[in-house]
Structure formats: C-alpha cells, structure tokens
Amino acid sequence: MDKNEIRELIRIFDKSDITKLKIKEGDFSIELQKGFDGPVAYAAAPVVHTPSAAPVAPAPVAQIGGEASINAAPAGLSIKSPMVGTFYKSPAPGAAPFAKVGDVIRKGQPIGIIEAMKIMNEIEAEFDCKILEILVEDGQPVEYDMPIFAVEKV
Numbered sequence: 001m002d003k004n005e006i007r008e009l010i011r012i013f014d015k016s017d018i019t020k021l022k023i024k025e026g027d028f029s030i031e032l033q034k035g036f037d038g039p040v041a042y043a044a045a046p047v048v049h050t051p052s053a054a055p056v057a058p059a060p061v062a063q064i065g066g067e068a069s070i071n072a073a074p075a076g077l078s079i080k081s082p083m084v085g086t087f088y089k090s091p092a093p094g095a096a097p098f099a100k101v102g103d104v105i106r107k108g109q110p111i112g113i114i115e116a117m118k119i120m121n122e123i124e125a126e127f128d129c130k131i132l133e134i135l136v137e138d139g140q141p142v143e144y145d146m147p148i149f150a151v152e153k154v
Helices: 003-013
Strands: 020-025 028-033 077-080 085-088 110-116 117-123 129-134 147-153
Touching: 003 028, 110 147
Parallel strands: none
Antiparallel strands: 020 028, 077 147, 085 110, 110 117, 129 147
C-alpha cells in the first residue's frame, strides 16, 4: 500500500462504525483501532502501528473539579473535536495547558492536541473567543464533532 491508499483507508475507517481493522498484504500489515487509551507519545510516529491497549469506554457525565464536565453539550457556542482521538490540554506531560477557563484565545491559536493513531494534531481556535468551560478531561477519548470547549465570541 502507498501513502495515499493508507490515508484513504484511515479516512474511511474513521467515518465507519468499525472499531478494529487488521489488514495484511505480504510483508505489510496495518492494524487500526478506535477508542483506546494508550501511552502518550508527543512526537509524530509512522501511521502503521500495533496498538497495545484495550478499548476504553468513555467516562460518564460528571463534574470534574469545577473545570470540566465530560460529554456535556454547552448551552452556547462550542469548539468541537475535528476527529476521533485522545484529547490533551498541553503540548507535553507537565507543561502548561494551551488554554484555561477564562483565557481569551485568538483565531488560529492552539487550544489543545488530539492524538489520532500516535500522531499529535494541534487544534486551533476558529475565531476569537473566551474559554468558559473545558468539557473534556486531559487524556480522555473524544469523538468526531464532540464539544471540547464551551466558549463565547469576543
């Protein structure tokens, strides 16, 4: 398989209801799995990998330390996840978060990272806004179009 075929396979897999896929062609093999919560690597890695963690169910709706309520849909505007993956608030373990409740964020400014298939994807604000609430916990699996920040335009 070439890179374009792999990208197309990932795109189709991401949009499907399939949670696990394994393909082997000669010496080449690829395994794709949704909803796992494995160790964090903050560097780009090859797309072809073997996940080692079992699928993890999303946490129930809850209030976490007054800062985040998991899977709660905000009443006003929200910034939603552009992909399936694992959400991280900071660029590295122990580093300061990209955005905190009360921060004013400018369009294009990074607000978090979503790890998908061991590739770290920075999420940027699509408009100037103020962070009202962080709706997911650090390291929590997120789904496509799931609200991750409650915001108000500034």
